Amino acid sequence: MNEKKATQARSWLLLSLCFLVLIVSIYFVLQQRSAPGGTVRQYSETLTDVGFDTFVTYTETTDEESYQAHLALVQERFQYYNGLFDYYHTYDGVNNLKTINDSAGKKAVIVEEPLLECLLAARTFYTYSDHFDVTQGALLNVWHNYRDAGAEANAQGESGTLPSSDELEAAYNAKSWEAVEIDEENHSVYINDASVSIDLGGVAKGFAVQKLYEELTAQGVDNAILNAGGNVMLIGEKSDGTPWRVGVQTPSTSSLESGDVAILSLNGSHAVVTSGDYQRYYEVDGAIISHIVDPTTRWPSQLMRSVTVVCDDSTMADCISTTLFTMTYEEGLRYLQTLKENGIQAEAVWVFDDSCPSIPQSDTAIRSGAFTVLVSDGLTDAISS
Structure with missing residues (x-):
């Protein structure tokens, strides 16, 4: 591919990834109060020069001096990890x-x-x-x-x-x-084989988010959200004591169709990562060809529209969401059980519509417009339409 085409492709990718901010919507109650170190309130800024062909939004309830220091750390560390995983x-x-x-x-x-x-x-x-x-x-x-x-x-x-x-x-x-x-x-x-190469696209961004989470919490951050193009880390508790409310976006390839198919209410720190077919994709004769390839079939998966994983660790959540997207719902449930047996607790939200090969049946399924939403047992009480 020549440089002009490569530049066009990168521009298209960054544009499409900017829409990833809609994958999850986080609802805050803005808190502002006086403190010895200055005014404590909610600050938020989106960085577009951090690499990974994505944006990063960092939101925290704190004083301005602390926020700017933490924001600078977010920018510096993402650029560092981008260089390592390029x-x-x-x-x-x-x-x-x-x-x-x-x-x-x-x-x-x-x-x-x-x-x-x-x-x-x-x-x-x-x-x-x-x-x-x-x-x-x-x-x-x-x-x-x-x-x-x-x-x-x-x-x-x-x-x-x-x-x-x-x-x-x-x-x-x-x-x-x-x-x-x-x-x-x-x-x-x-x-040792020149025909083999490694691509960490399915885990690198989640890894970077996890490492930043560890650095930020070590510095005392306890009320913040780090959103790296849809790889979200909820840090600590909301300042008003209510649960975080995370909206799972309607999986649509149209920027004109927005909204959420479901809402998750979560307490405490969690990684929330979504894999879907409606952001990085191209079309062949009207069919969506996503960027998530199932190595067992060699082809991009078309089993569902999206899957969202909730886990304590962002690295794990990234790996798990990529994996689940290439599995049937039934295979995914067995996979989550395998992880549990290996000490990894993760929950998932699957979204299907009539374009999917089949829609699983479940007593806990939620119908949201044209979509069917299913959840693993651990999120049954946390989800609402």
Whole structure:
């Protein structure tokens, strides 16, 4: 792809990701009071220069000096993690993900602790399900190229195209994790097969949110929301003592259709992450082709419109939402049980409509307009239409 097309594709992606702010809507009661350090009130600002092809909105109830310090931290750390996890670009003085991929079949690469930690988390979640496989970078890159070209065609009123099954099979490697050698003691990563590459798009943003959550809480933050393009972290409690109210957005590809299909009422700190087919996608003959690829089929999943995960850890929530989106509802329930047996408590909200292959039946299903909403047991009392 030439530079002009690449620039157009990046612009389209950033524009579409800006709509991700609608994935979840957070309702605050603004509190303002006097304090020795100055006026305490709710501050909020959206940053667009943090990388990850996304925006970050940081909202906190505090004094202005503290808020500005925390906002600066958010910006600096996201830019740092973007550099570490970048699949397409290298940076001076940084051994990042692209460095690892470029060195495949050649040499091991010494990496910083966060990159090593994120890779280990991704490997752990692969052991829970092969629907989540960050080592299928070659396969994901095929779809990335078709999506960029398709988005450009769609912008001109034309249909995108699909890769052939042969092209997808050639890019897929069933043993790609076996090619990734992680040396925790020496902080090195070596891909011993030059045809294998790693793409952390399904976990990197959630990882960055989790690390920032840990830094912010260590600094005493206890009433805030960090929203990285739909990867949301609720920090502490609302200042008025009521639950956080998180709206699960109507999954529509039209910017004119907004609103929520359901509301979650949550107390305390939680990661809330949504995966859906209506943000990063392109169209082929009117059909939506999303960016979330199921490595077990090699194709973007079309089983549901969205799935939202509520978990204590943003890294885990990101991995889980990506995985659940590629599973049927029944498979997803079994997957959540597997996670529970491994000490991971996560809950989910699934959204279906008549375009889905099937709509699961459940006594707890909520009908919201044209959509059917189902939840795992742990959210039954927390959800309302």
